[in-house]
Amino acid sequence: MKNGIILFNPRSAKWKHRIPNSILQIAASIHNKYDYVFVDGNLEKNCWEKIKSYLDSNEFNYFALTVMPGLQLKQAIPFSKSVRENYPEVKIIWGGYFASNQADVSLNSGFVDFVINGPGDKAFPQLINALEHKNDFTGIKNLIFKDGNRIFRTPKADLLDQDSLPPLPYNYLNNFYSLEKYLGKTFLGRRTASYHSSVGCPFTCSFCAVVPIYEARWKGKSAENIFNDLMFLKEQFQIDAVEFHDNNFFVSEKRTLEFSELVRNQKINWWGEGRIDTIDKYKDDSLALMKEAGCKMIFFGAETGNDEVLKQMDKGGTQSRSQIKNFAARLKLFNIIPEYSFVLGLPAENESKVYQQINDDINFIKEIKEINPDTEIIIYVYSPVPTKDSELYQKVTDAGFRFPEKLEDWLSPQWENFDLRKNPLTPWLKPYMIDRIKNFETVLNGYSPTVSDYKLTPIQKKVIKFFSGWRYKTRFYYLPYEIKFLQHFWLKYRQPEIEGFYSE
Structure with a gap:
């Protein structure tokens, strides 16, 4: 058997296929060192057959995949299990937020051999080299593995200078899947690319999946190198728009201005x-x-209008209810659309308090829309992440919340919805509360359709706003079936959300 590597991107989107930057980053680290192939679950009609055909060739010894919460688990778990059962000699390596945050349950499954805990630019090629030469791998940083009944975590590596990393092998990817398929039409442009210009985030929000991995660290490419990469994509593939899927693109004002x-x-x-x-x-x-340089919209975690809850979330800095409102007004002056996400349904002292906080945030969202009607609103139901040293996570576990102890349990519809922040399975959040959140979201997005859904015609927007207006103004959100009917059957409308909240 040769030492080939299958780099697998499990299906992560139902309609919007982005450049698989996570596996491209790993590919860059092994380019011209090892033979490797791409398999993208978003574009393959029969994904398992493609993987199987490679493994049957007896030329591949490694199955490596990025595993994010939600949809990717639907392929990551059964395919990894099938690889173990049918090709037991193949090493299975997981990376991504889910793999890092749920490393114990992943490794205990018996069909995950290693987890890359954070960036794999150095860890992945070092691991492959150690396995190829049967060398000790326990000194490789950013690695989690199981030895007997014990799980070992090696120290975190320093974040690398992003400008020192090799370029992503776009042209090599183009040999497997035409890059055209990843350049979809969005409200930004006709040929929109996705791009990562940095890793990590310097903040420690207690509900964020990034925090346990990067531990308040951030490193970004220089503005010049970002620009050069985009010019390559423009010249080679005629892009006219880009989504920066950094956890925090705007950390440095200096870098942002240089890029602009x-x-x-x-x-x-x-x-x-x-x-x-x-x-x-x-x-x-x-x-x-x-704005002059093309910035049309910025996504922000507004989270809540409750200053006490913001502190509970460890938002850090100076973010407050008044600042969230004032900033929406400020961006209106520059015609940059603020895209505010809110997290509803955090634990509180009692059931009444939880429901009150939900209603307070609904009213606060409406205040924001009064201040700046162009503000895009994205609503999530709070789903815990294992930031085990945080006060919020302690509160969550004290309330009786537990993650699954078996990896395959994550495939259940309930836990899939948990990953997508639609149904959190949290004991303090009752069904009528979830209904309140979802019904308001339906009414809001009928009354104020998102600009991101560029397919809606002006007439369609007027019609859906007409049917939603009385509910929005009277605060009667209960059972908005007529709006759902119009959205589903006539408008083919989908609720606005960051499809890649846990992006690739």
């Missing part, structure tokens, strides 16, 4: 994720330049 200066005349629209209390410190001239 470089890209301002290239006719590339862009979107990224940031923090309100970070960008609110930007100068007005900086925001004006960003």
